[in-house]
Amino acid sequence: MGIQEEFIFKIQPYITAWKKQFGFGVVSAIIGQACLESAYGTSEKASYNNYFGLKYKPNRVTCSIGTFSDTSYEQRTDGSYYQITTSWYMFADMNTGVEGYFQFINTGGYTEAKNQTTPEGYLTALKNAGYASSKKYVENVMRVVNTYNLTQFDEEETPMRYHVDPNRKPDSPLAKAVWTDHYCTYPRQTKKKPCEFTIIPHCTAGNSSAEATARYWASLPESKGASSHYIIDSKGVIVQNVPEDCRAWTTGGDIPKEKCPNHITGSEMDHQAITIEVANITREPDWCMSAEAINSLVNLMVDICKRNGISCLKYSANKALVGTPEQNVAAHRWFARKQCPGNFLYDNLAAVVTTVNLYLGTSPAPALVPCNGSYIINGLDYSVVFDPVYYSDKYSDLKAAFGTNADLLWKHFCDFGMNEFRQGSANFNPQVYKDNNPDVANSPYGEDNFGYYTHFVQFGQYEPRVHN
Numbered sequence: 088m089g090i091q092e093e094f095i096f097k098i099q100p101y102i103t104a105w106k107k108q109f110g111f112g113v114v115s116a117i118i119g120q121a122c123l124e125s126a127y128g129t130s131e132k133a134s135y136n137n138y139f140g141l142k143y144k145p146n147r148v149t150c151s152i153g154t155f156s157d158t159s160y161e162q163r164t165d166g167s168y169y170q171i172t173t174s175w176y177m178f179a180d181m182n183t184g185v186e187g188y189f190q191f192i193n194t195g196g197y198t199e200a201k202n203q204t205t206p207e208g209y210l211t212a213l214k215n216a217g218y219a220s221s222k223k224y225v226e227n228v229m230r231v232v233n234t235y236n237l238t239q240f241d242e243e244e245t246p247m248r249y250h251v252d253p254n255r256k257p258d259s260p261l262a263k264a265v266w267t268d269h270y271c272t273y274p275r276q277t278k279k280k281p282c283e284f285t286i287i288p289h290c291t292a293g294n295s296s297a298e299a300t301a302r303y304w305a306s307l308p309e310s311k312g313a314s315s316h317y318i319i320d321s322k323g324v325i326v327q328n329v330p331e332d333c334r335a336w337t338t339g340g341d342i343p344k345e346k347c348p349n350h351i352t353g354s355e356m357d358h359q360a361i362t363i364e365v366a367n368i369t370r371e372p373d374w375c376m377s378a379e380a381i382n383s384l385v386n387l388m389v390d391i392c393k394r395n396g397i398s399c400l401k402y403s404a405n406k407a408l409v410g411t412p413e414q415n416v417a418a419h420r421w422f423a424r425k426q427c428p429g430n431f432l433y434d435n436l437a438a439v440v441t442t443v444n445l446y447l448g449t450s451p452a453p454a455l456v457p458c459n460g461s462y463i464i465n466g467l468d469y470s471v472v473f474d475p476v477y478y479s480d481k482y483s484d485l486k487a488a489f490g491t492n493a494d495l496l497w498k499h500f501c502d503f504g505m506n507e508f509r510q511g512s513a514n515f516n517p518q519v520y521k522d523n524n525p526d527v528a529n530s531p532y533g534e535d536n537f538g539y540y541t542h543f544v545q546f547g548q549y550e551p552r553v554h555n
């Protein structure tokens with residue numbers, strides 16, 4: 088999340104709550120006003136919890152804790168600007184800051200605004216009643232409303248909330264549980280047509296710790312907002328936010344049903360999917376992720392598949408396959424006008440899925456691609472750990488059985504050699520690699536002997552590691 092989204096998620100629940108209390112207002116328009124007036128919560132006035140540029144007027148607002156002096160620019164009807172120094176309301180916190188806005192508007196002069204139900208209608212009526220002097224006020228606020236799709240907060244929806252037992256253990260042994268109740272609906276409809284089981288990785292558009300993101304979501308009042316089954320941060324820490332048997336609020340989109348892939352909306356996907364938010368170390372356009380985060384993503388996906396009886400992930404970056412048995416990984420951008428999961432993860436999703444499948448396929452033996460002089464397993468080139476001449480010379484039993492037949496030696500290496508931790512090339516000694524690289528031994532790559540060869544092929548050969 089960027090600071091804009093963070094501010095929106097923070098202030099929206101208060102606006103929704105006070106709107107219900109006062110019985111008027113259009114949530115999207117009021118969030119837009121707060122964004123614009125407070126520069127997304129970063130302005131001087133916002134530091135006094137005055138998010139709406141509320142000037143002091145005697146007997147108008149009762150929930151303030153005093154006033155402060157500050158300047159602002161006002162616009163004359165001829166378009167020119169002038170500066171004023173005046174007193175502004177000061178509030179104790181965001182909650183009373185929002186309450187103050189409603190008290191401020193709750194007078195006879197704004198009767199017309201109180202009858203409005205659309206953001207344009209509401210803002211126009213406020214402007215006509217003298218709320219703001221800027222000539223382009225309505226236009227400017229509406230730009231914010233549209234950019235952040237704020238009208239989603241105008242819809243009334245009260246799904247059945249599921250209250251998570253705080254003592255419940257995480258579903259994944261790789262995760263720490265920080266549950267949220269509010270954006271968690273029971274049950275998730277697993278293995279039900281048309282979506283089947285799907286995993287949807289997302290990008291958080293921010294770089295907070297997984298726990299901070301989870302606690303932030305969990306701290307929001309019950310209202311519309313965000314959650315995901317898992318959150319992974321840039322250090323690779325995994326937090327579980329919503330139980331796997333519940334629906335998380337992650338993928339809901341703004342693309343109409345008839346234009347969604349196979350007419351399956353983002354919210355419908357949420358009812359079927361397990362969602363994973365991954366933190367970013369850069370912002371747009373690439374939204375890069377750390378190696379630790381990607382590593383955790385792979386490990387978590389393997390774990391989810393194993394526990395949910397999924398033997399293979401299928402992904403071909405083709406949104407036409409959403410909801411078919413041909414694809415069980417999907418991208419948020421297919422359902423919403425968003426970049427999610429960002430270019431970096433979107434471009435690497437096929438590689439992530441291939442790696443996950445490699446783990447899932449390691450037992451009992453990796454799928455063998457016909458040799459033909461190359462040593463490929465599941466798309467990875469193992470020639471750096473396998474040299475048929477070396478292999479035959481090193482092991483007399485193999486030389487007796489296969490001579491110098493490279494295809495047969497390679498088949499033995501795949502079927503038995505790696506499981507027996509045999510050395511396939513002068514360049515790579517698996518026992519030395521294991522003994523000198525405890526981080527590999529402690530990772531899922533260290534779960535079986537084959538994993539050490541794979542780790543060296545994928546990463547180790549490019550890194551300063553002891554390997555022979």
Ligand SMILES: [Zn+2]
Nearest residue numbers: 289290419427
């Ligand atoms: Zn997303």
